[in-house]
Amino acid sequence: MPASLGKENKVIRIVKKKKGHAAHHGGSWKVAYADFVTAMMAFFMVMWLLSMDQKMKDAIEGYFSNPVGFKKGYSAGANIMSTGNSPAGEMKPPLKMLVRSAEEARFNAVAHDLREKISTTKELRFLGAHVEAVKTRAGLRIELIESESGQTFFLNGSAQMTPVTVKALGLIGEELKSLRTPIIIEGHTDAMPFGTDASYTNWELSADRANAARRQLEADGIDPSRIAEVRGMADRNLRVPTRPNDPANRRISILLPFSVQAGEQDPAESLGPDASVVKSSS
Numbered sequence: 001m002p003a004s005l006g007k008e009n010k011v012i013r014i015v016k017k018k019k020g021h022a023a024h025h026g027g028s029w030k031v032a033y034a035d036f037v038t039a040m041m042a043f044f045m046v047m048w049l050l051s052m053d054q055k056m057k058d059a060i061e062g063y064f065s066n067p068v069g070f071k072k073g074y075s076a077g078a079n080i081m082s083t084g085n086s087p088a089g090e091m092k093p094p095l096k097m098l099v100r101s102a103e104e105a106r107f108n109a110v111a112h113d114l115r116e117k118i119s120t121t122k123e124l125r126f127l128g129a130h131v132e133a134v135k136t137r138a139g140l141r142i143e144l145i146e147s148e149s150g151q152t153f154f155l156n157g158s159a160q161m162t163p164v165t166v167k168a169l170g171l172i173g174e175e176l177k178s179l180r181t182p183i184i185i186e187g188h189t190d191a192m193p194f195g196t197d198a199s200y201t202n203w204e205l206s207a208d209r210a211n212a213a214r215r216q217l218e219a220d221g222i223d224p225s226r227i228a229e230v231r232g233m234a235d236r237n238l239r240v241p242t243r244p245n246d247p248a249n250r251r252i253s254i255l256l257p258f259s260v261q262a263g264e265q266d267p268a269e270s271l272g273p274d275a276s277v278v279k280s281s282s
Contacts, residue, residue: 042098045098046098046099046101046102049098049099049102050099050102050103050180054259099259100258100259103181103258103259104135104258106179107135107139107256108135110133110140110175110176110179111133111135111140111142113175114131114133114142114171114172114175115133117171117174117175118131118168118171121167121171123163123164123167124164124167124168124171130144130145130146130147130152131143131144131145131168132145138255138258139181139255139256139257140255141253141254141255141256142172142253142254142255142256143251143252143254144165144168144169144213144251144252145239145248145250145251146247146248146250146251147247148247152164152165153165153168153252154209154212154250157194159205159208159209159211159212160212161212161213161216165213165216166216169216169217169220170216170220172217172254173216173217173220173221173222174221176217176222176254176256177221179256180226181226181256181257181259182226182228182256182257183217183222183226183227183228183254183255183256184228184229184230184231184254184255184256184257185210185211185213185214185217185227185229185230185231185252185253185254185255186206186210186231186232186233186237186252186253186254186255187205187206187207187208187209187211187213187231187232187233187252187253188206188233188234188235188237188238188239188249188250188251188252188253189202189205189206189233189234189235189249189250190202190235190238190244190245190247190249190250191235191238191244191245191249192244192245201234202234202235203232203234204232205232205234206232206233206234207230207231207232208232209232209252210230210231210232210252211230213252213254214227214230235249239251
């Protein structure tokens with residue numbers, strides 16, 4: 001009897017597990033699609049918010065800041081942000097951040113377009129750095145700054161505009177008509193006393209020049225209801241404080257403030273080292 005027949009036969013079983021096929025491309029496309037839908041929703045929400053008036057923006061902001069307090073304390077014409085019952089005053093609501101971001105983008109576009117128009121307009125090319133668009137924490141400030149001659153934008157010691165001023169304000173008005181932001185106009189002078197007649201001083205001169213700019217902007221199509229303030233600043237906010245009589249202190253400032261709650265920031269905030277300056281180039 002063969003020795004091999006005396007041994008116990010062992011059966012070896014091989015089991016092969018079938019692996020299922022993974023889903024086509026996995027699930028990563030769902031994440032990308034969700035991000036795309038979210039971005040589009042945020043974009044259309046921002047566009048929708050920008051089309052609203054300030055009262056509606058305040059109402060929406062109040063609701064998302066404190067829904068419970070909003071329902072209890074809000075009434076038409078009132079702002080829950082000022083009642084003191086909402087913690088919104090201690091934080092920056094996401095809605096406000098969205099609106100602020102959209103406004104900053106639009107202000108940047110206005111500054112860029114204005115610079116391009118001035119640099120390509122024959123009558124204004126020589127102005128160079130005498131027209132500036134300055135973005136501060138408070139908003140967008142557009143300034144028409146006098147040159148050494150003292151007669152770039154206004155006749156010397158007068159509120160009578162030169163043809164260059166009419167042209168420059170016309171270009172500015174074209175850019176501002178597409179916005180709904182309130183407009184503040186300021187007139188500034190240097191510190192040199194104005195004449196000998198005490199009844200007409202730098203206060204009157206700065207106010208008259210600011211009003212002349214207002215009338216021209218309205219003639220160029222700016223809705224008069226958008227003019228929030230017209231200020232005569234005289235020499236109280238010098239552009240070059242170290243040289244009070246410098247011609248650059250004589251200027252017209254046009255301010256478009258950001259949509260911020262009252263008391264958070266003064267729209268007339270002076271220019272600081274953090275200001276982003278966009279100058280027109282010759």
